[in-house]
């Protein structure tokens with residue numbers, strides 16, 4: 404099977420995902436792919452494990468249609484659900500599963516979301532400022548830019564875009580929208596150009612950071628991740644495994660800190676003579692640090708350059 408599916412999204416870190424989501428081959432298995440996308444990773448897992456049943460969740464109706472096509476070969480072993488992975492435990496229960504053996508989260512945007520101009524995720528094409536992963540949601544990027552307070556915009560640009568001149572950017576956004584509301588991706592590029600100018604050689608283009616910040620806010624991506632990790636681990640069987648791929652240092656930090664905390668027997672502040680937190684480890688780490696893409700994979704798929712995979716196993 405080609406690794407480029409019809410959705411035109413190349414799954415990243417495929418070998419590493421198969422290595423950390425490793426199970427006894429003949430065992431009946433239940434796995435939830437919380438970000439099924441075009442079904443690339445799910446297809447690999449379903450092919451590797453003939454007794455695996457899989458629920459694939461995605462917010463994006465286009466992704467689910469693509470996953471329906473690419474996972475068709477697995478027939479009734481696959482159920483696809485439109486929803487958020489933050490609700491993973493509820494989705495499992497609604498589908499009659501109390502527990503699962505594996506969870507995969509490959510978070511962030513897919514290549515088609517970035518490449519289809521009408522989705523409004525990319526600054527490289529002029530299109531309506533949309534950026535919604537779930538197109539049923541009320542909140543488009545345009546609405547977010549036209550309604551959000553200056554201070555909240557500054558926080559988003561600073562924290563999610565790691566943009567130094569976040570305050571100036573938010574101030575200018577308010578000035579601009581008073582003259583003409585934000586409507587098109589070119590309006591947001593104009594804001595970026597007006598305040599941040601051109602990036603220096605070796606830097607990411609500034610609109611990339613501005614668009615990333617707005618996208619994370621519009622889709623509430625960090626809250627999804629924090630809630631989704633807890634929800635996923637709550638339904639893992641003892642010995643069950645969770646693998647998370649992230650593309651942004653903020654996301655990776657959330658995963659790293661959560662895994663570190665849940666693999667620790669005590670989370671008391673340092674220096675206390677006796678433990679008084681009552682915390683008990685529920686995870687064992689499967690990855691020392693994060694796994695990243697090889698030079699060959701990056702050469703084949705530049706998107707993999709930022710990918711970081713961390714994985715853990717639920718303790719019995």
Ligand SMILES: C[S@@+](CC[C@H](N)C(=O)[O-])C[C@H]1O[C@@H](n2cnc3c(N)ncnc32)[C@H](O)[C@@H]1O
Nearest residue numbers: 414438440441442443444461462463487488509
């Ligand atoms: C990087 S792609 C996943 C690609 C997939 N692993 C594959 O091999 O085709 C990320 C997907 O996650 C979805 N997504 C992002 N945040 C989500 C959330 N909170 N809940 C459900 N789906 C989400 C996006 O719509 C997108 O389709």
